[in-house]
Every structure is written in C-alpha cells, then in structure tokens.
Amino acid sequence: MIYLYYEIKDKKIIWSTIFNALSFQSILLLVAFSTINWLLEIAKWRNLVSNFKSISFFEATQQCLGSLTASIFTPNRIGEYGAKALYYSKEETKKIIFLNFISNSSQMAITCFFGLLGLLLFKISYTETMVWFAFKIKILPVLIATIVFACAILIAFRFKKSKIYSISIATLFSKVTSFPRIILKKTFLFSLLRFLVFSHQFYYLLYLLNCDISYPTAIPCIFSMYFLASIIPSIHVLDVAIKSSVAVYLFAKFGVLEWKIIMTTSIMWVFNLLFPVLLGSYFVFQFKFQKK
Template sequence: MQSNGFVPQRSYPRTKKIVFWAKIGILLLIVSYIFITVTRQQHDFQSAWGYWQNANWLSFSAFLLLLLTPVNWLLEALKWQILVRRVEPITLGEATQGVLAGLAMGFALPAQLGDTAGRLLSLRSDQRWEGIGAALVSGGMQFFAALFFGTVALFVQLQVGAKEMPMAQWALFWLLLLTLLLGGLAGWFRHRLAHLPFRWMQRWEKYWAVAAHYTTAELWLAFGAASLRYLTFSLQFYLAMTLFEIHLPARETATGIGLVYLGKTIIPAFNLLSDLGVREATSMWVFGQWQVPATQILSATLTLWLINILAPVLVGLFWVWKLKLTNRSS
C-alpha cells in the first residue's frame, strides 16, 4: 500500500531442528496452562453443571451465541488486517490465523507478550518485528472501545443511583473521562511518534513508528471494528444470560454488561493463565446488586469463556505449529 520507509532487517536463519523443538516447547507450555486453568476452575464447573444440564441448547439464543463466536474473532482479525498492512499486506484469512495463534500463545504467556508474538510470527515479511506498533495500536483500540462503552455504562449507573453512589465511583468516572481524552490526544499527535526527542529511545523507534503513519480514516476503521467486536461479545453475554434464565430490565442488563467488561479491562489480570477469574468476580459483584444468583451468572461467564476463549485457543494451537519462527524468505 503506502511506503513507510522502513529498512528491512537482517534475518538470522536457525536450523530446522531448533525451530521444531521451539514449536514443541510452545505447544507443551500452552497445553499445560490450559490443563492447569481448567483444573483450578473445577469447583466452578461443578457448580455450573446443573444449570448447563437444564439449559435449552437447542434454542435460538444458544444457536446465535455460538454463531457469534467466529464473528467475534473475524472482527478482531479485520482490525489486525487494517493496522498491519502498513508493515505487510495480508488477507483476512492470514490475519485470522495470526490472531488465533496469538490468542493461543497469549493464553500461556504474561500480559500481551504471547498475543503480539503470535501475530508477528505469522507474518512473512523480514520487517515483522516492526509490526509491534500495529499490535499495540490494535490492543489499544479494543481497550479504548471497552473504556468508552464502560464509561457510558458507569454514567448511567451513577445517574440511576446518584444519591447512593460513593464519591469514589464519581472519581472513577472522571478519571475514565480523562483517560479517554488523553487517548484521543495521543491519536491526534500520533505523527510525533516517528521522531522521539529522547535519544535513548530512538534506537527502538522502528518497532512502534508504524503507529505514526496511520491515516485518520484507518484509525476510525480500526476503532469501528473494535466497537463492533465489543458489541458482539456484549450481545453474547446477554444471550448467555438468557440461556441461563437471567432476566433483567434492558437498562440493568446493558449497564451490568458494560460494567463487567469495564472491570475486566481496567483490573490487572493477576492470573497469568487467563482473565477467567477477573470476569467471574466482576460479574458476580456487578449483577449481585440486582440479586442475580451467583451460580447462574457464573454459568453464563464460564460458558462465554469456553466458547470465546478456550475453543479458539484450541483452534489456535494448530496455527502455532504452522508458525515460521524464521523469516519465510530465509
């Protein structure tokens, strides 16, 4: 597409034997963490089993819930395709492979390290590591979307119970507004990222400088994909609640879902294995104010985790094996 002026980096070929055992190690690590995560949640799965047995899995809600899972990750792949094409033009299928490989690796590795590595290793270009900036912007867009909708949900919650809400929640609301403003300013002044004034940081510029070359249209397209994805898994949350007979007024349902995803976004995931514990705790706390039984909301959140995270991770294991740990041209 556009020329970004990046200088191709020297490739360092490795032997096929090293690549083979590196893949074996990555796959074993991911499978081990999946096993540990499921084992840790055994009690929760047992608690939810009764509700799963009584749920109507042949209903329209269940069908749509499952159908939206590929839509969810295709939107993430579309966002990645829009942003990474500054480094390397890829098809939507290739973007999906990279996203699923990153999801699988991110399941085992801390923070966003695994997710970013999986996406970058799926690229063909010898400039693949210069896509770090694209990965950061992609994650930032999803964070920004969750922050935006979560802030709206928090505002509605504050308006409904304005007299009962502690000052700490109003302080959080204004802090979130400030964060959104700072995020907007960062996007507005993004072109300065290409030439940082700090000499000690200039040696790393090439890894995030791609963020400075995005047009406003590209950023809006990426944010649109992030917003559509947010609305998709929010709809899945609602469908999971319906499946387990959780019925609340529309305002409480939408507000609760927004607050759950807000909490999942801003609360650090101390559990390096997945965000499952954060999602559970936040959901039970938020919906507990409307007297939703803990086991029911737990059943809904575990179902979301199984179909939106665990199932795609298992698919992503295949693409982890297909990753080229060396440049494809070498």
C-alpha cells in the same frame, strides 16, 4: 477448568435450567456470536497490515488465532506481540509490534469509553427524580470526556518509559499520529463492533438462563464488567476467574443468582477463548519460521 469445578461444585445449580437453555438453536446462535467476534478481529488485523503489505483473510486468521494460542499463558497477552512478528521477516518486526499495539489500544479505548459510561449509568438510582436523572444525562458526555482524557494522560505518563520488545510506549504513541487516518477509523470501527457483539452475547446468555434483569439494567453492568476486568493484570487463560468475580459483584446488586453469572462467564470463556485457542493450536503446529 479446575477453577470452574471448584466454583460450581458447592453452588446450588439447577442443571435442568442450563440444559434447557442450551438448545441446538441457542448453541448455533452462540457460535454465530463468537464467529462474528473473531471475524471482526481478523478483519481488523488484516486492515492494519494493509498499511504496508497485502495478506489474505486466511493468512490473517492464521496469525490471529496462532498468536492467541501462543500467548495464552503470558501476562495480558504480551506474547502476542512476538508471536505475530514471527510470521514476518526480521525487518518487519517493529512494524508488526506497532500494528499490534494499535489493535490492542483501540480495543482498550472502546472498552474504557463504554466501561466508564456503564459505571456512570450503574450508579444512577431508579428512585431519583426525573429532573435529577435528566441533569445527569446532560452532563454524561462532559463527564465521560473528562474521565477518558484524564485516564489517557495518566496512562501515557505512567507507561511512557515502558517498552514492548525494546520499543518504548512513547515511541509507539508518537507513531500513531502519522498513521493513515482511514485505517485508524476502520480499526476503531472493528473494535467497536467487537465490543458490542460480545457484550450482547453475554446478555443473550443471561436471557437464556432466565436471569431476572432487564436489558437497560444489564447492559451497563456488562460494560462495567469488561472495563474493570480489563484493567486487572492477569494471564489470559485465567480471564474467566476475573470476569466471574467482577460480574458476580455487579449483578448481585440486582439480585441475579451467583451461579447463573458464573455459568454465563464460563460459557463465554469456552466459546470466545477455549475454542479459538484449540483452533489456533492447529496453526501453531503448522507454523514455519520466515526465512531470513
């Protein structure tokens, strides 16, 4: 909140534009976007846990929102691994850490794929000839596949000796190969739908604030923003500062006013992080340790 105050206090913000944009109907739609976003995350977690145990949707909700609240001040939400494990017996700890690794990795993979695609489209100039444009479109799949493969190798090499709660990244990667394919497919589907939901929620806010940018131009910027912000190490609660900085840089190329971008990322932060954390705090206070 302090960050937001200092960011907007010197900006020439037209508050009437914001208040007019945030009508009752638009707020309901924003709530719907965020609700769908988190329902998909909860469904994804329940799907993963079904590999060894059946849990209710309410239990999955407790674990997702409770662990979010508990990990809000940890770097890159690393505390989420330990927080979710607390809902299970000690013997199941390694399974939960592994499942959380799959959940986060699938979301990161989707973000990288669409982020790299967004960066490539972002670089395409609208003044180029249609022949050159068509050539770029044809080689896009090859470029994306090459970049994603190279990134995967670099990440695996860089972090293969790293550990999450005494479990090496290399061990976690090796276990993925023997994981049920149907559960993995559902996990990636949930991650894909989540990415599309909050990306279009971002675009909807740009539309509400009357940002002069078309959908084909905005979407690559949004994809690029989420990718670039995701690879910067940070405490999750400060996510709004990183996304604002990256978004301002990208959208400035198309003449979108800085204060509109800051307000968009701030509202996204409130709906998709602050409100879920407040709800998750209830589950944290209601939490009871598993009996040994």
